[in-house]
Amino acid sequence: MTDPAPTTSTKRQSQAFWRVAWRRFRRSGRGVAGLLIVLGMLLLSALSPLVATNQPILCKYQGNWHFPAIVEIFQSRTARSHWINKAPPFNLPQFDAKAHAREFEFALWPLIPYHEYEQTVNFLQPPSSRHWLGTDELGRDVAARLVHGTTVSVKVGFVSMGIAVLIGVVLGAAAGYYGGWVDVLISRLIEVVICFPTFFLILSIMIWLEPNIINVMIVIGLTRWTSIARYARGEFLKIKNSDYVMAARALGIGHTRIMFRHILPNSLAPVLVTVTFGIASAILIEAGLSWLGFGVQAPAPSWGNMLRTAYDTLRIAPHLVYPPCVAIFIAVLAYNLVGDAFRDAIDPRVHRD
Amino acid sequence: MLAYTIRRVLLAVPTLIGISLVTFVIINLAPGDPAQLMTQQIQDPRISNRVYEQLREYYGLDRPIHVRYVEWLGRLVRLDFGTSMSTDNRPVMDKIKERLWPTMSLAILAIGISLTLSIPIGVYAAHRQNGWFDTISGTVLYALYSVPSYVMAVPLILLVGVQWNLLPFQGMKSDDYETLSAAGKAWDLVRHYTLITFCMSFGSWAYYSRFVRQNMLEVLKQDYIRTARAKGLGEKRVVMKHGFFNTMIPMLTLLGLLLPDIIGGSVILEVMFNWPGMGRLLFESILARDYPTVMAISFITAALVLLGTLLADLGYAFADPRITYD
8 A cells, every 4th residue: 555665755855854954953052052951951850869869879888789879760760660679778768878878888979968858957058068059948958959850840841742742733733734624623722722821721720630740741731732733734734735745645545644654754843843942931831830839749849849939038048049040041041042943953044055 | 904803803702702611611620619718717517518508609609500601601791790709799890900000001011111122122233243232132132031030030039129128029019108209109119110020021022132133134135125225325224214114014913922921921920029910810819719800800811812913913914015804
């Protein structure tokens, strides 16, 4: 049924397209800087216990070598793992590695030797050599919470935009490809969702649902798909009349296959640019919701939560203000830089080579 | 043009009904209702249950949701948004009227300031492309554009409001506002507006400047600009009259599309600055499950947004005679 010729030629073409886009992207210094920051944040969120936790990364204790912080990566990401069973006495809630610090024959501690939930008696202390960014109202290390807050922002950004892409691409593709009453219906739906002030819609749904990170991600995904759908619709409208789609149709290929195998790969680039900016705005929405108390709930660290604490203790602990602000700013800036460079890279009008 | 306007207004009706239906369902399905929130303080369960039932009957919450929605629509036709389901029992229209001015004045100020600042910056930066001004303003504006308004607000409150103690940052008026002289009142308002207006406007200011610059760059490449220069027109005239006026069209659309952002984005800022505006009223009403107020604010906001996009499209046709809708 499928003739391999059109498929392979599309594939080769799109590969070349991505190579050209990447070559142009690399030429933009700002874009590369943004991409490096984004990759750094991804890495930090994946490996946050290696940077900040209350256990050594690597230590020799009672004659055995242990890797508590590495085990914690698995422990905090997946509930069950045979690594944890092998790890005792480390990674058990009752074991305090710091109390045993003198018994270690060798220990390599993380850069910030505090867990994000670990409470000390030093409340609201300004930055010092022990706590680089000070401590919050429960004596928790701000630097450790900042590092672990990266995980929240990365998760919210990528998962919510993943949901938005699924909805937006399917609806936009259907509207652009089929046209007619499908298009009218979906365009109307897009208009309805756009006319809602997004933040208000999200706020009302968050009151309905239990506020936690999963619901935040779902709600942001369910409300931020409109621009993706509009771009996808525009691209599908443009491409559906091209020769290769005609050829595919003449070969008797089904609509779904034409839409997702033939048109979608060639219409992905503008959608991805929107997604990059969408990630930045999702991070912002999460921080705003958490600030209002409807996002990630305490004690889980999120930049929005930390900003709220800072706002509440403005007069007695001014040092709490800057870390979350700078973190949010850098994250948003990085995604915007990547998005701009990416948009220029795929824009044929900026083409100068 | 008239036919187009009428068609757009008619098309807005199903959109508005859809929006109000979704809002109505969401807010009514949220756990807890006003009667429950009001009676949860009562310790004796027998009394609280009885009061709860009476309150539900009083507010009409004991009837099915679709009946209540149709009733709400019926009242809407008469532009009656009902009575607030909070302890003050005031008509929703009155509550909104008193909150409308603080929000609208902020929005107008924010848009006005960002336009007056961004047009000269954008035009000048485009005129001297890659000059020192363009480079510096480009970097600074890019950074500013990436700072969300409320992330800028907290350090500003800390520095200007708390540590330097220069400006107030809570509410719209001082406690002793009524005792002040007319000039003192005006000065007091200006001081209260300064911080929140800056926080609301800097983002769109940065965005506009970049937008104006980009559009100017495209326009300045056009053939008619070269023609204007060849005619021997002064540089100022070429840039302003032939260049800038042709960038007005995209700006008009942007204005229409920015309206929802400014209104929707004001919730956090208004809560942060304790501002007596619509955003904070909405936030408080959602928390108190004050259904009529939530419905009214979301409906008015959605209608404003639709109006904004319609005005932008009409402005399009007005500014560019090549565009017709008929």
